[in-house]
Amino acid sequence: MENPRTPKPRRLFGALRQHFPRTHALAAGAASFALVLAMFVPTPEVEAKRLPLPVNLSAPEETATDLVARPAEEAVTASDAEADVSEPPVTLDKKDLEVRNGDTLSDLFKRAGVDATEMYKLLSSGEEARGLARLTPGEKLTFHVNSDGSLASLELHRDRLNLEAFTREDSGTFRYASHQRQADSYSAFREAQIDSSLFMAGSEAGLSHDLIMEMAQVFSSDIDFALDIRKGDRFSVMFEEKFLDGEKIGNGPIQAVTFVNQGKTFSAVRYVDSNGDANYYTPDGKSMRKAFIRTPVDIGxxxxxxxxxxxxxxxxxxxxxxxxxxxxxxxxxxxxxxxxxxxxxxxxxxxxxxxxxxxxxxxxxxxxxxxxxxxxxxxxxxxxxxxxxxxxxxxxxxxxxxxxxxxxxxxxxxxxxxxxLPKAKSIPSAEMDRFRTQTQPLLAKLESYEQPALAQRNEPEDSQGVN
Structure with a gap:
């Protein structure tokens, strides 16, 4: 049932026409349309304020939701910008191996998990790389391997001072470089008296096996160490000790040495001649090296x-x-x-x-x-x-x-x-001044070490007094 108080639509528009002229109605309609259009079309000023927002990624007020809600093309642009700033680091697998007795380069590549084809590529890259086929037990190899199994670089540590590096370049070949560190050298002194054998006395004095053998070699033309050694013989030796980063890494050559055998004193000093050759001589420049050594074995x-x-x-x-x-x-x-x-x-x-x-x-x-x-x-x-x-x-x-x-x-x-038999050549007279300049400080230093040791040997044992 219709409500008699509610006017019908046609009657409503008719009532409006009775109260407003036609021109007023047209003006009101145009104004209403403009208002609706303004609600959906942005002005240039508003549009300018919105443009910078996708670029301002670091603005504190931005949230994760804002970033996710952005258009796909804006997200791609931001990712590309980040990629240009920093590429992800390349991850290399590092493997350290020590050369064992009987090892070949092929064995080491196999233990490192690197394919043999990589080894052949390395060996074909130059003469230095082919030298890797001559390895010595105790040397160390460091492999740097890419994620695809290819060899990025190889380092050969001959010892703690000498490093050889082979680094792969973009062309696939390997670039060679050698690095050498310098050890600090200091003079050291040892002296001992022989009771049973040279090796026992040397070991008790703190000499390495190599230094004992070197000392025997210096005097090998004058002393038969298998036949001539007697109880009571003694020696004094000055040699180099080598240090790296405060740690001893080995010994250098003997610098000067004295050996008393059956009451006869033999002295030798190391001299590097003008050609760079090092040999041992008596203090007056005569060669310690004879045409033949006394014995062809060092022990026995x-x-x-x-x-x-x-x-x-x-x-x-x-x-x-x-x-x-x-x-x-x-x-x-x-x-x-x-x-x-x-x-x-x-x-x-x-x-x-x-x-x-x-x-x-x-x-x-x-x-x-x-x-x-x-x-x-x-x-x-x-x-x-x-x-x-x-x-x-x-x-x-x-x-x-x-x-x-x-x-x-x-x-x-x-x-x-x-x-x-004849001896080897001695220092030429033209080189004697150079010889004295180089060797006299060494002999003087050895003597300065020997004096306190000699005084200690000659000092009588303390006797216990009776009160």
Whole structure:
């Protein structure tokens, strides 16, 4: 049922026309339309205020919701801007390996988990890289490997001072660089008296095995350390100690040394000549290096002397023993007595493994019953070069070296002949001033170390007084 008080639409518009003229109604309609349009169309001023908002990413009032609600094209633009500022870091896998006895470069690449093709690429990059095939036990390798398994770089630590680095470039080849640190060197002094053996005395004095061997080498032309050493012999030695970052990393060479053998004093000092070659000389410039060393082994004892009428231990007959036998453990290094050329190296039923070396026109040395040979026929060798190791091959009752010395084809006693042979060259007179300038401070320093030690040895033991 209609409400009689509510007017119908047609009657409502008719009533309005009665109260307002047509022109007024048209003006009111236009104004209403303009008002509605203004609500949806922004002005230039409002539009300008909105434009900077997507760029102002760091504004404190912005929230995570604001960033998520932005248009997709604005979000992409912001991400691109961040990418331009900083690329994500490349992650490398680092692997440190130490070279073990018998290791090859291929073994090390396998342990590092790097494919062999990477190794071949590295080896083909230059002569320095091919040197990686010659590794020594104890050296260390550091592999830096990319996430795809390719080799980014390889570092070879020869020791704590020397580093070789191979770094991959964009072209795929490897760039080589070497780095060397300098250690700090200081002089050190040790002295000892021999009671049983040189090695025991040296070890108790704090000398390394290498320094004891070096000292024996310095005097090897004057002292037979297998035959001449006596209880009561003594030595004083000054040498370099090397430090890196406050930590001792090793020893340098002997600088000056004195050895008293059976009451006779031998002194030697290290000198680096004008060509850069280092050798040992007496304080007055005579070379410590003779044409031949006294013994071809550093350790051992004489088990059988040179004897033309010796009773053979196996055949029990009188047969000339044309050399000197040095008993030593299997594997002990055997040195060439002098510079020369290998004229024979092989094996026979009687001699076992053997090496014959010719020195000039008149001299030949022979080394028999070797465990292993280290040289080949025709090879040139230097004095004290390792030519083999002590063994018990051939007619031998135990591990030893049989050593012969021939002069003009005749056997001579190896223990005495070297004393009659010529010495190596001494310092030329033109270089004596340079020699004295370099060596006299070393000898004076050694003497300054020896004086307190000598006074301490000569000081009588404190006697206990009786009150």
């Amino acid at each position: 004892r004489i088990s059988s002397h040179f004897n033309p009428r010796r009773l053979h231990p196996i055949f029990k007959t009188r047969r000339p023993h044309n050399g000197t036998d040095y008993a030593a453990p299997t594997g002990t290094p055997v040195y060439s007595a002098g510079d020369g050329r290998v004229i024979k190296a092989g094996y026979s039923k009687a001699n076992g493994n053997y090496v014959f070396i010719k020195h000039g026109e008149r001299y030949v040395t022979r080394y028999l019953h070797l465990h292993k040979r280290k040289v080949k026929r025709g090879q040139r060798v230097k004095q004290r070069q390792v030519i083999g190791t002590v063994g018990a091959t051939g007619y031998a009752t135990g591990p030893h070296l049989h050593y012969e010395f021939l002069v003009d084809g005749s056997h001579r006693n190896p223990a005495t002949i070297v004393r009659k």
